[in-house]
Amino acid sequence: MAEPPGTSCAKRTVSRYLTNGQRKGTPSNAVGEDEASSPQRPPRSSSRRANMAPDIAASSPLWRVPWQPSPLASKTRTRSKASKLITGAFSILPEELLGQILDLCTIEQVGMLRATCRSFANCSLMEVTAQRRCQTITRAKGMKPTAGKKETWLDLLRCLSSQxxxxxxxxxxxxxxxxxxxxxxxxxxxxxxxxxxxxxxxxxxxxxxxxxxxxxxxxxxxxxxxxxxxxxxxxxxxxxxxxxxxxxxxxxxxxxxxxxxxxxxxxxxxxxxxxxxxxxxxxxxxxxxxxxxxxxxxxxxxxxxxxxxxxxxxxxxxxxxxxxxxxxxxxxxxxxxxxxxxxxxxxxxxxxxxxxxxxxxxxxxxxxxxxxxxxxxxxxxxxxxxxxxxxxxxxxxxxxxxxxxxxxxxxxxxxxxxxxxxxxxxxxxxxxxxxxxxxxxxxxxxxxxxxxxxxxxxxxxxxxxxxxxxxxxxxxxxxxxxxxxxxxxxxxxxxxxxxxxxxxxxxxxxxxxxxxxxxxxxxxxxxxxxxxxxxxxxxxxxxxxxxxxxxxxxxxxxxxxxxxxxxxxxxxxxxxxxxxxxxxxxxxxxxxxxxxxxxxxxxxxxxx
Structure with missing residues (x-):
């Protein structure tokens, strides 16, 4: 079914009014209650603007669902209510992403991660990354950690880089x-x-x-x-x-x-x-x-x-x-x-x-x-x-x-x-x-x-x-x-x-x-x-x-x-x-x- 003329303009108008009303913090289901509770007081200009939004939406031939806040405003309000952020949760990341993180770190930073982060303390990926880096050092070609010393690949890598x-x-x-x-x-x-x-x-x-x-x-x-x-x-x-x-x-x-x-x-x-x-x-x-x-x-x-x-x-x-x-x-x-x-x-x-x-x-x-x-x-x-x-x-x-x-x-x-x-x-x-x-x-x-x-x-x-x-x-x-x-x-x-x-x-x-x-x-x-x-x-x-x-x-x-x-x-x-x-x-x-x-x-x- 073809849209009647002025459809795009009507969409923009509805969106603009809905967004302005939401920015003022006036939810749609509270408009009628505010007017009923204080009939003798003239509404503010911002409230009047918000009250116009349902009427305009209802008069539009494109309106098919009840009016509701814009999705962008809803996401913003949800993020603002979040009081706690999750940080340092490396254990929930896939190994491929953890490997890329380790590749971006210097050798000293890799050692610090192992010493301070529980996710990397006993992580086999840490040893795999250190082994790969050791194998790229030409002068140490074929060199491996000594098992009798309980030496790890990370220990060997840090020693070779310190020289x-x-x-x-x-x-x-x-x-x-x-x-x-x-x-x-x-x-x-x-x-x-x-x-x-x-x-x-x-x-x-x-x-x-x-x-x-x-x-x-x-x-x-x-x-x-x-x-x-x-x-x-x-x-x-x-x-x-x-x-x-x-x-x-x-x-x-x-x-x-x-x-x-x-x-x-x-x-x-x-x-x-x-x-x-x-x-x-x-x-x-x-x-x-x-x-x-x-x-x-x-x-x-x-x-x-x-x-x-x-x-x-x-x-x-x-x-x-x-x-x-x-x-x-x-x-x-x-x-x-x-x-x-x-x-x-x-x-x-x-x-x-x-x-x-x-x-x-x-x-x-x-x-x-x-x-x-x-x-x-x-x-x-x-x-x-x-x-x-x-x-x-x-x-x-x-x-x-x-x-x-x-x-x-x-x-x-x-x-x-x-x-x-x-x-x-x-x-x-x-x-x-x-x-x-x-x-x-x-x-x-x-x-x-x-x-x-x-x-x-x-x-x-x-x-x-x-x-x-x-x-x-x-x-x-x-x-x-x-x-x-x-x-x-x-x-x-x-x-x-x-x-x-x-x-x-x-x-x-x-x-x-x-x-x-x-x-x-x-x-x-x-x-x-x-x-x-x-x-x-x-x-x-x-x-x-x-x-x-x-x-x-x-x-x-x-x-x-x-x-x-x-x-x-x-x-x-x-x-x-x-x-x-x-x-x-x-x-x-x-x-x-x-x-x-x-x-x-x-x-x-x-x-x-």
């Missing part, structure tokens, strides 16, 4: 022999306030402020024109490395700036005075020379740097062969190491008289002084035994066969390296620690003081009751038979490791403790790794070590220093050594997003 996060954060702070350099800000909420600071000894100009005096509090570094490296966005500081008496900085453009002592050419300046109190750009490297640098390591008196193509460069003192150029001569300009050409280097570590490099496939190379077995090459030790009066050294990189990646599973291959004064450490993807070299004061953490000429795997819990108790407090009894490590850092004669537990990352230390650099609160040396209880309530993100002082960075950016402080290198405003970690007031370290972080935990490290 690159710690390495990236460590590029923003570096400790030298008697000074500290770091990318600091007063608040992480203001990235534009990020500056390069240094404090401690300044006798050789290593503080980079144009002066040669010590500073016991963080002092901004500046170039000679006072720019503070805050000009263009790409020119801001991104990576810092402190050697014994010199510093190196990489900007976001890939340029290198150097300052401090330059007696052996470690600043990479061909013609320079014996020291430099202002940061000066290093020639031959950078975008202008098509060699953008990504990582840098400052050693005792030499410098190592890695460009974006994986080529390793070096300069500085070479009398022990630590440059790897095939000679024992000093080199005052940055040059690539020819013997490693064709090998893609992803990490390097510069010590006092030797160097380490890590290739992308997990191979480890060493060169320099090998007097204490720190090269990990048996031939060097045999040569020393047959020639007692000769100090052995290798002036070209040597492959460490004991860590041959071909003989290892993918998860057992080395992913990071670190050096001390005369000892080394390497960490595998699975979190195992290998140490070798001089073991003075028990700095290798193996329970004795005997040197190791070959990489030796550390059994963290063997005859180590304090560490067992600390792990049980974080993980429950009998949870871990052999914990996994996240990071390792070496000082002159001590070693720090960051151990993964489901509750937090735990710091443990071994070696010399004459200045309190272990952070345990006691002055005696430890031949096995001892937990640092003073940081038990701190969510530690990474650790960094200098010659005799150390630093821990919390996840919120706070810094904690301890150890030797006679030159103000702890930044606490005094020259006292600290036996336990002390918080640096007023500053936070740069977030890893503002550094040139690598996709893996392989970055340059340097500790004397």
């Amino acid at each position: 690159p996060q710690a390495a990236a954060q460590a590029t923003a702070v570096s400790l030298g022999a008697y000074h500290t350099a770091a990318l600091l800000t007063h608040s992480r909420a203001d990235p534009a306030a990020l500056k390069l600071y240094a404090f401690g000894r300044g006798f050789h100009g290593q503080l980079g402020n144009g002066m040669y005096s010590d500073q016991a509090v963080p002092t901004p570094c500046a170039s000679r024109d006072g720019r503070n490296y805050l000009g263009a966005h790409n020119g801001r500081p991104a990576v810092v490395s402190a050697g014994s008496n010199h510093n190196l900085l990489i900007t976001r453009r890939g340029e290198i700036f150097a300052w401090g002592l330059s007696s052996s050419g470690e600043l990479g300046q061909r013609d320079t005075p014996i020291d430099q109190a202002w940061p000066v750009q290093v020639p031959n490297v950078g975008p202008a020379w098509r060699t953008r640098m990504l990582s840098v390591a400052a050693g005792g008196s030499h410098t190592l740097a890695i460009c974006e193509t994986g080529e390793l460069w070096a300069c500085g003192r070479g009398r022990h062969g630590q440059l790897g150029f095939g000679s024992f001569e000093d080199v005052t300009t940055m040059r690539p190491i020819a013997s490693l050409r064709g090998v893609r280097i992803v990490a390097a570590a510069a010590g006092e008289k030797h160097s380490l490099a890590l290739a992308t496939h997990g191979a480890v190379y060493s060169w320099g002084c090998g007097r204490h077995g720190q090269l990990g090459v048996p031939e060097v030790v045999h040569f020393q035994q047959n020639n007692p009066g000769v100090q052995p050294a290798m002036h070209t990189p040597q492959f460490v066969r004991a860590l041959d990646p071909i003989l290892m599973e993918p998860w057992d291959r080395i992913t990071s390296v670190a050096v001390g004064l005369n000892h080394n450490a390497a960490m595998s993807v699975a979190g195992d620690i290998y140490v070798w070299g001089q073991n003075k004061h028990g700095c290798l953490g193996v329970g004795d003081t005997v040197n190791r000429v070959l990489p030796t795997k550390v059994n963290l819990l063997q005859k180590n009751v304090p560490l067992k108790r600390a792990l049980q407090a974080c993980s429950g009894p009998h949870r871990w038979k052999q914990p996994r490590s996240v990071q390792v850092a070496l000082g002159a004669m001590h070693t720090l490791i960051l151990i993964y537990t489901p509750a937090r990352l735990m710091l443990a230390a071994a070696g010399y403790n004459g200045f309190g650099q272990l952070g345990t609160g006691a002055g005696q040396a430890c031949q096995r790794f001892t937990p640092v209880d003073a940081l038990s309530n701190v969510a530690t993100a990474c650790i960094v070590s200098g010659e005799n002082h150390a630093c821990a960075v919390a996840k919120n950016g706070d810094l904690y220093f301890w150890g030797r402080g006679d030159s103000g290198q702890l930044g606490l405003g005094n020259d006292f050594s600290q036996m336990t970690p002390q918080k640096l007031p007023g500053f936070q370290v740069a977030h890893p997003d503002h550094t040139l972080r690598s996709p893996y935990s392989r970055t340059c490290q340097s500790v004397r």
